[in-house]
Amino acid sequence: xxxxxxxxxxxxFKNFGGILALNGVSFAVEGxxxxxxxxxxxxxxxxxxxxxxxxxxxxxxxxxxxxxxIERLEPYSIAMLGIGRTFQISExxxxxxxxxxxxxxxxRQCGEGVFNVFLNPVRIKREHENYLNNALDILExxxxxxxxxxYAENLSGxxxxxxxxxxxxxxxxELLLLDEPTAGVNPTLVKDLMVAIRxxxxxxxxxxxxVEHNMRVISEICERVVVLDFGQKIAEGTxxxxxxxxxxxxxYLSGSSKRGLLxxxx
Amino acid sequence: xxxxxxxxxxxxxxxxxxxxxxxxxxxxxxTGLANFGHVAFFCLGAYTSTILVLVFKMPFVIGLxxxxxxxxxxxxxxxxxxxxxxxxxxxxxxxxxxEVVRIFFLNEDWVVGGGPYQGGSFGIGGIPQPLRSLxxxxxxxxxxxxxxxxxxxxxxxxxxxxxxxxxxxxxKSIRSGDNLPQALGKDVRAFRxxxxxxxxxxxxxxxxxxxxxxxxxxxxxxxxxxxxIVWAMVIVGGKANNRGAIVGAVIIMVxxxxxxxxxxxxxxxxxxxxxxxxxxxxxxIVVAMIFMKxxxxxxxxxxx
Amino acid sequence: xxxxxxxxxxxxxxSELTLLSMGLTxxxxxxxxxxxxxxxxxxxxxxxxLFLNVSLGLPIVPAAILASMxxxxxxxxxxxxxxxxxxxxxxxxxxxxxxxxxxxxxNSIRAIWGADAKNYSVPLQAPIITDYFRITPLQIWIILVxxxxxxxxxxxxxxxxxxxAMRASSDNPELAQASGIATEKIITRVWFIAIAFAxxxxxxxxxxxxxxxxMGFAIIVPVFCATILGGIGNPYGAMLGAxxxxxxxxxxxxxxxxxxxxxxxxxxxxxxxxxxxxxxPAISFxxxxxxxxxxxxxxxxxxxxx
Numbered sequence: 086x087x088x089x090x091x092x093x094x095x096x097x098f099k100n101f102g103g104i105l106a107l108n109g110v111s112f113a114v115e116g117x118x119x120x121x122x123x124x125x126x127x128x129x130x131x132x133x134x135x136x137x138x139x140x141x142x143x144x145x146x147x148x149x150x151x152x153x154x155i156e157r158l159e160p161y162s163i164a165m166l167g168i169g170r171t172f173q174i175s176e177x178x179x180x181x182x183x184x185x186x187x188x189x190x191x192x193r194q195c196g197e198g199v200f201n202v203f204l205n206p207v208r209i210k211r212e213h214e215n216y217l218n219n220a221l222d223i224l225e226x227x228x229x230x231x232x233x234x235x236y237a238e239n240l241s242g243x244x245x246x247x248x249x250x251x252x253x254x255x256x257x258x259e260l261l262l263l264d265e266p267t268a269g270v271n272p273t274l275v276k277d278l279m280v281a282i283r284x285x286x287x288x289x290x291x292x293x294x295x296v297e298h299n300m301r302v303i304s305e306i307c308e309r310v311v312v313l314d315f316g317q318k319i320a321e322g323t324x325x326x327x328x329x330x331x332x333x334x335x336x337y338l339s340g341s342s343k344r345g346l347l348x349x350x351x
Numbered sequence: 352x353x354x355x356x357x358x359x360x361x362x363x364x365x366x367x368x369x370x371x372x373x374x375x376x377x378x379x380x381x382t383g384l385a386n387f388g389h390v391a392f393f394c395l396g397a398y399t400s401t402i403l404v405l406v407f408k409m410p411f412v413i414g415l416x417x418x419x420x421x422x423x424x425x426x427x428x429x430x431x432x433x434x435x436x437x438x439x440x441x442x443x444x445x446x447x448x449x450e451v452v453r454i455f456f457l458n459e460d461w462v463v464g465g466g467p468y469q470g471g472s473f474g475i476g477g478i479p480q481p482l483r484s485l486x487x488x489x490x491x492x493x494x495x496x497x498x499x500x501x502x503x504x505x506x507x508x509x510x511x512x513x514x515x516x517x518x519x520x521x522x523k524s525i526r527s528g529d530n531l532p533q534a535l536g537k538d539v540r541a542f543r544x545x546x547x548x549x550x551x552x553x554x555x556x557x558x559x560x561x562x563x564x565x566x567x568x569x570x571x572x573x574x575x576x577x578x579x580i581v582w583a584m585v586i587v588g589g590k591a592n593n594r595g596a597i598v599g600a601v602i603i604m605v606x607x608x609x610x611x612x613x614x615x616x617x618x619x620x621x622x623x624x625x626x627x628x629x630x631x632x633x634x635x636i637v638v639a640m641i642f643m644k645x646x647x648x649x650x651x652x653x654x655x
Numbered sequence: 656x657x658x659x660x661x662x663x664x665x666x667x668x669x670s671e672l673t674l675l676s677m678g679l680t681x682x683x684x685x686x687x688x689x690x691x692x693x694x695x696x697x698x699x700x701x702x703x704x705l706f707l708n709v710s711l712g713l714p715i716v717p718a719a720i721l722a723s724m725x726x727x728x729x730x731x732x733x734x735x736x737x738x739x740x741x742x743x744x745x746x747x748x749x750x751x752x753x754x755x756x757x758x759x760x761x762n763s764i765r766a767i768w769g770a771d772a773k774n775y776s777v778p779l780q781a782p783i784i785t786d787y788f789r790i791t792p793l794q795i796w797i798i799l800v801x802x803x804x805x806x807x808x809x810x811x812x813x814x815x816x817x818x819x820a821m822r823a824s825s826d827n828p829e830l831a832q833a834s835g836i837a838t839e840k841i842i843t844r845v846w847f848i849a850i851a852f853a854x855x856x857x858x859x860x861x862x863x864x865x866x867x868x869x870m871g872f873a874i875i876v877p878v879f880c881a882t883i884l885g886g887i888g889n890p891y892g893a894m895l896g897a898x899x900x901x902x903x904x905x906x907x908x909x910x911x912x913x914x915x916x917x918x919x920x921x922x923x924x925x926x927x928x929x930x931x932x933x934x935x936p937a938i939s940f941x942x943x944x945x946x947x948x949x950x951x952x953x954x955x956x957x958x959x960x961x
Contacts, residue, residue, distance in 0.1 A: 189531075256535055436951060439750055630762045637752050
């Protein structure tokens, strides 16, 4: 059904000084679904995320969100359209507590305006109470509540991943691009994460596109999977179809020998 | 100068530089903007207020507000082409901008309407002091000190409120890089421009207070070394801590002014003394950046 | 002032600037920070040469060479003492540190030698004067030294192992380190070359004009401008930027903008309109802002990701 497609990638190319990171990638993501994006290292997954979210500029092709072309917008404008993303290496501002990280996320906060700070203190306080409650709930969910006043930079890699997830949830996106959300997270928590991600789809109507290397996660929660290799889509289908695909197996097996030491992304 | 007079003078200077330090700290400490041209705001504020009050015979308050508006506007304008640049480009651009401002006032005496006010490299003298006639020569400095401290307090309250508000959260995230704030929908460029405008306008306030206290301004008073002194204050006192900024101003001002008297006790030339003072400032910056880059009073952790 | 004279002045200025900008750009490329003490190092060289030349009586050429080399070594020592501790620090921290170092260097010189203008002791040489231009032997020397410097830089980059290592290191620092190219050794050599060249540039300026403690600060904006204009991190960019800026500064003062605005009589603009000489430093600033607005990577700079 055409009108339920929330994200459409159409023949996107991206060249990095000679290296063709994205070589004509096309696929569509249906609204209110969980789609996986996999591929060997250097296949263009993170590049694609960066292009969709506006951090890189595509060379050619079209990307549409909810039917509208996203054209040459700054990353923050694309975010405000409703596309949230996490980063492969968690971004954590210095000297910011876990709680502060979450409170940073909500959009259009009254207290972010210079004049509002002085003219609208009541509303700011009200919003703050609201955000604080939401934040504490989310911290509970990702099991970081006890660390709420810790500086985020002191967290472990896995905890930072969780923090990134919690933060982007506070942002309340419609489309969520998750870059390796379970990397470094301990296995018992991964189960809870998978439940949480499914809940995002079911209860909040969020669409999720996730890059993952953990095949268990992919097969358990993704409805569809897109496979990239060398910047091209080599397969698309259900997790079962992908696991049985020879093309995909071939791509992963021949992996490290084909790739040089230098890979900008994965 | 008697001891009391000197102490009042010192306190006034601490107040004025405290305002400069707070405003630079907002830009560097909180937002990560390497503003190497802060003296430009100081200079613009001083000249704007002087011209408004001396030439156009406006009341002091108008001069003060005008100083803040012009300096703030300059901060906004200078960040239009630079707001998306990396820190090293930003640094040289602000440095260059401050020099152009100074060169402008050095060359243009028409700004002051020519005639009895001179201007240009001669500077402008006879700047009226607000409400001078209400006080005796002895008590007036105390009044001025009160004015300066009031302005310092207002600056502190305004900047501190901003940095503790969600606004402050955003600029602190910008300090560590653009990626996260962009991903969370924050217009990073606009925030940087606002910080330059706000920081700039308080720099202008300091300039106005300076001009009306000294009664004489010239481009020589607004050399880059002023910027560097304020940097030392921010770094030594405490990066991203508003109380630290004031403490830094106090410490550096004490150091700077106490060494003046060495001349009376040690046979040393003025030029040598002034140079050695700056050597210490330079070394302080280097040492602080290596061993103590957060300053004496560290950034406060926000707790809810 | 004739057209030819302006061209000569431009080339002389470009030669001076290129010696300074090449060094700034390679330090930026290899060490990844903007060294705000760069021109101050050059001034150390200037005053060391002054000491050797005037106080010790050495002729200017050996004095200049010796002073540049000593200053080069000094920069290595300061790198070890200060910047080596900060190899992994963020750019802004190192940059501010270099600012502090520059302040300390500049004012130490001023404390030792005083604030008065000084001059090298060189034999007076008669300028060559024609109807169209006037050029001193010194200016000819400056142009020749500038050209020699550019040429030797080119040789360095393409015909030495150090040059190859520098180019590799600048393209990909992690790979260079992994391949066994000892980056610390490169850093040492880069400092030496950068600062030695810069010192020569400063000495040439001192020979042509005066020697003042703050002369480094007076030239910092033009040098940065030339470097950024050409493309920071690219030595050929530094040369190109210096050339463009040398011409821009001199032609900027020479051109009668009134005649330009007149558009050959169309607008009836009859006044003469020159940029006042007092604004000469502003020319490099305006160019800098224009470059940052339009094309921050400069003429020869590489485009970063995105």
